[in-house]
Amino acid sequence: MKAEHQTVISGVGQSDVGRRLFRDPLELTLDACVEAIHDAGLTTKDIDGIATYPGPGGEPPGFSGAGAVEVQDALRLELGWWSGGIERPGQLGAVIDACMAVAFGLATHVLCFRSVFEGSAQGGGGRAAVMPGGSNRAAPRASGFMEWVLPYGAPSAAPWIAMMAQRHFHEYGTTPEQLGQIAVNARRNAALNPKAIYTDPMTIDDYLASRVIASPLRLFDCDVPCDGGTAMIVSHVDTIPDLRKPPVRVEAVGTALRGRPSWDQFDDLSTMAMRDAAVQMWSRTDLKPSDVQVAEMYDGFSFITLCWLEAMGFCGKGEAGAFLEGGHNIARDGVIPLNTHGGQLSSGRLHGFSFLHEACVQLWGEGGDRQLTSNPQVGVAAAGGGPMAGVLLLTKS
Amino acid sequence: MAPRFDLPTPDEETAPFWAGVNEDRLLIKHCNACGANHFYPRPFCPTCWSTDVEWCAASGRATLYTWSVVYNNDLPPFNERLPYVAALVDLEEGPRMMTNVVDCPFDELAAEMPLEVVYEQVSDDPFVKLPRFRPARG
Ligand SMILES: [Zn+2]
Numbered sequence: 001m002k003a004e005h006q007t008v009i010s011g012v013g014q015s016d017v018g019r020r021l022f023r024d025p026l027e028l029t030l031d032a033c034v035e036a037i038h039d040a041g042l043t044t045k046d047i048d049g050i051a052t053y054p055g056p057g058g059e060p061p062g063f064s065g066a067g068a069v070e071v072q073d074a075l076r077l078e079l080g081w082w083s084g085g086i087e088r089p090g091q092l093g094a095v096i097d098a099c100m101a102v103a104f105g106l107a108t109h110v111l112c113f114r115s116v117f118e119g120s121a122q123g124g125g126g127r128a129a130v131m132p133g134g135s136n137r138a139a140p141r142a143s144g145f146m147e148w149v150l151p152y153g154a155p156s157a158a159p160w161i162a163m164m165a166q167r168h169f170h171e172y173g174t175t176p177e178q179l180g181q182i183a184v185n186a187r188r189n190a191a192l193n194p195k196a197i198y199t200d201p202m203t204i205d206d207y208l209a210s211r212v213i214a215s216p217l218r219l220f221d222c223d224v225p226c227d228g229g230t231a232m233i234v235s236h237v238d239t240i241p242d243l244r245k246p247p248v249r250v251e252a253v254g255t256a257l258r259g260r261p262s263w264d265q266f267d268d269l270s271t272m273a274m275r276d277a278a279v280q281m282w283s284r285t286d287l288k289p290s291d292v293q294v295a296e297m298y299d300g301f302s303f304i305t306l307c308w309l310e311a312m313g314f315c316g317k318g319e320a321g322a323f324l325e326g327g328h329n330i331a332r333d334g335v336i337p338l339n340t341h342g343g344q345l346s347s348g349r350l351h352g353f354s355f356l357h358e359a360c361v362q363l364w365g366e367g368g369d370r371q372l373t374s375n376p377q378v379g380v381a382a383a384g385g386g387p388m389a390g391v392l393l394l395t396k397s
Numbered sequence: 398m399a400p401r402f403d404l405p406t407p408d409e410e411t412a413p414f415w416a417g418v419n420e421d422r423l424l425i426k427h428c429n430a431c432g433a434n435h436f437y438p439r440p441f442c443p444t445c446w447s448t449d450v451e452w453c454a455a456s457g458r459a460t461l462y463t464w465s466v467v468y469n470n471d472l473p474p475f476n477e478r479l480p481y482v483a484a485l486v487d488l489e490e491g492p493r494m495m496t497n498v499v500d501c502p503f504d505e506l507a508a509e510m511p512l513e514v515v516y517e518q519v520s521d522d523p524f525v526k527l528p529r530f531r532p533a534r535g
Binding site for chain 1: 404
């Protein structure tokens with residue numbers, strides 16, 4: 001049996017989500033974890049694995065609500081396998097690791113989680129407070145990669161992704177009006193999500209009127225920092241009789257990184273690492289892009305989602321601009337409904353895991369007001385940008 | 398003195414690059430074994446693993462690969478220079494590097510436009526120049 005087919009996602013959970021909750025981040029994390037365990041019909045006694053991104057605490061402030069060890073101790077879990085860390089194929093790389101541990105037999109039910117409190121941590125200081133070496137701290141030693149970008153005022157993902165978008169605009173004639181459809185679509189979907197942060201209607205004209213942060217990216221191309229936790233349980237397929245409901249099946253995963261692992265030295269900066277991860281994922285399944293009925297794909301910046309659309313084959317390389325024109329193809333009743341929860345752009349930067357959460361919710365038909373009436377059977381959850389990308393293809397039981 | 402974020406922080410491996418810039422030379426690493434040029438500088442050739450690599454002066458000619466006009470950066474001293482152009486340029490010798498494009502109206506920036514290096518002093522003490530690029534003048 002293919003390794004992926006030994007694994008299922010048996011439950012998901014999510015804490016309260018807010019712009020600034022000022023709550024104990026471990027408590028938020030545990031809210032999500034406990035909800036996921038109950039959703040699967042399991043108890044903490046059943047959980048014998050942990051996988052998380054990015055590991056405990058540290059910089060930038062609010063980037064990690066809890067590490068694996070804190071959660072293990074808080075829930076008194078007895079583990080056969082555990083892992084937490086940032087150096088992996090995107091945030092969902094942690095979940096893919098969990099699938100491998102389950103297929104390998106080291107664990108049967110792995111609790112996967114990701115929590116953030118960037119909203120509270122930034123306080124009134126804005127995003128600068130969590131930039132590398134933020135403006136309220138001493139100048140950092142710009143070693144390694146940063147030595148070659150910081151002197152030129154390119155200290156963070158915003159200008160790096162902006163330069164990639166500009167290259168795409170140059171090579172393929174992509175326009176701001178086309179890119180903006182990703183943000184407009186996210187806002188439209190967020191209005192149906194009770195946990196979303198920004199729900200006021202937004203038109204493409206509103207988008208175009210928002211201030212430029214780093215051309216061609218505008219304010220509404222950037223996700224919104226928040227507080228919250230997301231969790232899911234990866235279980236062995238043999239445990240299906242023990243579960244509360246038919247699980248979501250993992251059909252295939254992709255983790256490849258064949259290009260140079262760099263934000264500025266990757267060979268083709270009109271795309272990113274998802275180019276490689278997606279090719280690998282499709283090589284591990286007989287399903288095709290046209291079989292996918294819902295796509296939840298990372299939007300830390302809108303241009304990252306555009307790259308995912310192309311990489312996953314929902315449109316051809318360089319064709320995302322035309323595909324996005326008018327926004328119909330990615331709408332709820334479109335060719336490939338995209339980010340049905342509002343994405344990180346409008347529902348909050350829960351950082352990767354919310355996409356997998358939402359894909360499972362849609363496949364289970366539990367989306368409430370935001371449930372797709374098509375009741376999708378096949379979905380994609382993808383996370384990561386720049387030199388990190390991980391993707392899962394999911395099917396309904 | 399307020400912290401500033403635009404000064405390079407060389408280590409043993411990268412010091413020759415920044416020293417070269419202060420003397421108006423743009424140095425890249427060249428492999429004598431296979432002929433490949435590389436960036437960022439390494440003590441060995443990433444193509445053939447030879448350690449027979451040496452610093453060579455690049456011509457300073459480049460083409461613009463891509464860029465962004467940055468309007469938002471709270472870090473000093475960039476917050477006093479907004480907006481500015483962050484750019485990736487392809488050096489004539491092959492490597493791609495991050496830099497700034499200067500002396501060019503934003504609406505005249507275009508991918509593949511020819512550029513030439515210009516060494517701009519950004520600090521008296523310590524004495525620091527940065528390699529930036531402007532539209533080629535011939
Ligand atoms: Zn060589």
